[in-house]
Amino acid sequence: MSLQNELKIIKNLPEFKDLREEMTLADEKKLRKIYVQKNDYIAIVGYKILKDFARFTSHEDLSNDKIDYAGKSRIYLTGLKRRGVYRRASEAILRQYNEQYNCATPDHQCMDCYNCFTYGGVIAVKNETQAIKSRLKAITAFSIQSDEEALIDEEEFHNIVHNDFRMEQAEQGQQKKASIYNLLLIKPGVVFPFIDIIFNPTKFDLSMYLEMLRRADAMGFGSRSSLLGTMETKIIAITDNMKVSHKDLLTKITINETGDVICEELTKQLSKDEIVDDNQLEKVRSLLPELIKKYSNKIYGSAISENSTAKS
Numbered sequence: 001m002s003l004q005n006e007l008k009i010i011k012n013l014p015e016f017k018d019l020r021e022e023m024t025l026a027d028e029k030k031l032r033k034i035y036v037q038k039n040d041y042i043a044i045v046g047y048k049i050l051k052d053f054a055r056f057t058s059h060e061d062l063s064n065d066k067i068d069y070a071g072k073s074r075i076y077l078t079g080l081k082r083r084g085v086y087r088r089a090s091e092a093i094l095r096q097y098n099e100q101y102n103c104a105t106p107d108h109q110c111m112d113c114y115n116c117f118t119y120g121g122v123i124a125v126k127n128e129t130q131a132i133k134s135r136l137k138a139i140t141a142f143s144i145q146s147d148e149e150a151l152i153d154e155e156e157f158h159n160i161v162h163n164d165f166r167m168e169q170a171e172q173g174q175q176k177k178a179s180i181y182n183l184l185l186i187k188p189g190v191v192f193p194f195i196d197i198i199f200n201p202t203k204f205d206l207s208m209y210l211e212m213l214r215r216a217d218a219m220g221f222g223s224r225s226s227l228l229g230t231m232e233t234k235i236i237a238i239t240d241n242m243k244v245s246h247k248d249l250l251t252k253i254t255i256n257e258t259g260d261v262i263c264e265e266l267t268k269q270l271s272k273d274e275i276v277d278d279n280q281l282e283k284v285r286s287l288l289p290e291l292i293k294k295y296s297n298k299i300y301g302s303a304i305s306e307n308s309t310a311k312s
């Protein structure tokens, strides 16, 4: 086992950037840096393994999302859904380090804290409309296994009664909708290769991202209140020059008979300076408490009351 040094891409990241800072435009107007999108990014390439049953759906009938892609019918986990879970996990981390933190999505976005600068925000009040684009782009992930392999086939699982599965009822005029129906869940062990991109990245972003993943994986990606869909994430590479396509991920990552994920074919396509090991990742993740303390004012912005300070 060779213990690699810090990845060059990680080493070259600035520790932190205050995106609240203003720059002066040609017409003398001021613009916060957060509104300027640069094509400066890191892409995180890896895969998620489902650890329990899940339902990834954007349909009213709660059927799992599936699509024909790269040669078979596959389950997919939308980038939007993934980013939604990421944002809530990130919010929970910021609150863990400062109980006064009061930015909350979707109803109380402050537009002035780290989470709003990372995951974006919208204020839709007349004459005060503001929108910040998300710097973190999660691309929709597709299952390695076909939907047939991915979905449960045991009869007893087909009917599950659960609060969360009740259909929303119209207040009047419509027939009541059924509240119990056949349900197909995705099996544990299904693998979803993913690409997450962070624009204008810093070491703090990466550290926060890695901590956030642990929390998000434990929260689950199934459905908000169902506690389904917990996952485990393995990161293969971090690159600032994306040459891997979704098709590469789905054809060059395979699963052998014993259920192990094999990604040698994929890593051949990446350079040594992009492939990352767990020790390198753990080193960045462990910087988090220190960096939150150091940049506390800039991270929390006006989303904390004035007198509070971050817990050490």
Ligand SMILES: [Zn+2]
Residues within 6 Å of the ligand: 103, 104, 109, 110, 111, 112, 113, 114, 115, 116, 117, 303
């Ligand atoms: Zn905020």
